[in-house]
Amino acid sequence: MREETLAIIFGMAVVTFLPRFLPMAFLTRWVIPERVKMGLGYIPTAILSAIVFSILFFNGGGEVVIQPHSLLSAVSVFIFSWKVKRLWASVILGMLVYWGLEFLL
Amino acid sequence: MMNNDQFREGMKAALPVVLGYLPVGVAFGLLARNAGLTPSEVGLMSLLVYAGASQFLAIEMIFKGMTWLPIVLATFFINLRHFLMSSHFSLYFKNTRIPLLGLLSTQLTDESFAVAISNLPKLKNNPPYLIGLQLTSHLAWVIGSIGGALFGPFIKISEYGLPFALPSLFICLLVFQLKSVRHFCTMVVAGVSALFFKWALQGNWYILLAALLAGGVGLVIEIMNEKQKAGGGRQEGHG
Numbered sequence: 001m002r003e004e005t006l007a008i009i010f011g012m013a014v015v016t017f018l019p020r021f022l023p024m025a026f027l028t029r030w031v032i033p034e035r036v037k038m039g040l041g042y043i044p045t046a047i048l049s050a051i052v053f054s055i056l057f058f059n060g061g062g063e064v065v066i067q068p069h070s071l072l073s074a075v076s077v078f079i080f081s082w083k084v085k086r087l088w089a090s091v092i093l094g095m096l097v098y099w100g101l102e103f104l105l
Numbered sequence: 106m107m108n109n110d111q112f113r114e115g116m117k118a119a120l121p122v123v124l125g126y127l128p129v130g131v132a133f134g135l136l137a138r139n140a141g142l143t144p145s146e147v148g149l150m151s152l153l154v155y156a157g158a159s160q161f162l163a164i165e166m167i168f169k170g171m172t173w174l175p176i177v178l179a180t181f182f183i184n185l186r187h188f189l190m191s192s193h194f195s196l197y198f199k200n201t202r203i204p205l206l207g208l209l210s211t212q213l214t215d216e217s218f219a220v221a222i223s224n225l226p227k228l229k230n231n232p233p234y235l236i237g238l239q240l241t242s243h244l245a246w247v248i249g250s251i252g253g254a255l256f257g258p259f260i261k262i263s264e265y266g267l268p269f270a271l272p273s274l275f276i277c278l279l280v281f282q283l284k285s286v287r288h289f290c291t292m293v294v295a296g297v298s299a300l301f302f303k304w305a306l307q308g309n310w311y312i313l314l315a316a317l318l319a320g321g322v323g324l325v326i327e328i329m330n331e332k333q334k335a336g337g338g339r340q341e342g343h344g
Binding site for chain 1: 210
């Protein structure tokens with residue numbers, strides 16, 4: 001393996017590790033105020049929503065787009081998982097709808 | 106015995122992530138190979154870095170002939186979003202020793218985080234479960250990448266709806282989080298502001314900024330509700 005590539009890989013590994021590790025290491029040791037804990041409770045919803053919306057409304061090139069194909073699949077998964085509450089079934093359903101729409105749209 | 110069971114439960118919980126990671130890993134391996142990386146370098150990067158978005162960006166930068174420093178800096182800023190996930194995890198691992206926390210945190214990704222928090226009773230103070238979940242996901246990522254580097258052109262990854270496996274996973278796990286109107290508001294604020302931040306700013310700041318903003322909104326609504334209840338309670342007391 002080449003040195004430059006190794007430097008890139010190890011450098012990336014270190015800077016990726018730090019924000020993954022430091023909050024867990026410190027916050028598990030500190031006493032966290034109730035309000036901060038309450039705020040942290042909303043972080044999963046917020047992160048997931050940010051990820052989902054950006055997947056749905058941006059294309060690979062970073063442009064804002066309306067993609068009926070993805071949007072219709074997304075709405076089906078949303079409704080289905082709301083009703084059925086099963087992770088596996090929702091993932092499979094999403095894939096099937098997306099696959100099926102390829103033939104229709 | 107107990108630990109083994111928990112580990113296995115974690116592995117099972119990881120399967121939807123595996124389904125999503127394999128094709129994306131293959132796509133990564135294929136692109137990395139085209140950018141000039143050897144299969145062993147591809148495998149090493151997926152093993153040690155294990156962060157999809159930044160790996161794809163690094164490959165693009167390597168392809169353009171950039172040196173290690175800008176690549177490492179870009180990686181840092183993209184992966185800063187894990188800061189919030191790691192903070193959230195800290196709520197559940199109060200009693201875990203630091204070296205074990207180190208192991209848990211090296212394998213923290215958006216996807217495994219999302220699956221882990223969908224089952225809090227399992228997750229709480231249960232490192233074996235999280236290790237099973239994360240190790241399985243990590244393995245799928247490494248195997249997918251190396252597979253893509255070796256056999257990329259021969260593997261079909263854009264069929265059978267595979268490109269929508271991870272988006273479906275995220276949407277479903279988002280729905281599982283919507284336990285109250287406050288969570289629903291948080292979702293809307295996070296989604297809309299993420300679109301704005303992504304459109305307005307370079308790089309991957311949008312997840313971090315949108316999450317902080319929307320988390321703050323959720324918190325403020327909860328505090329307001331509390332005050333209202335407390336106020337209502339007092340009034341009843343007077344009456």
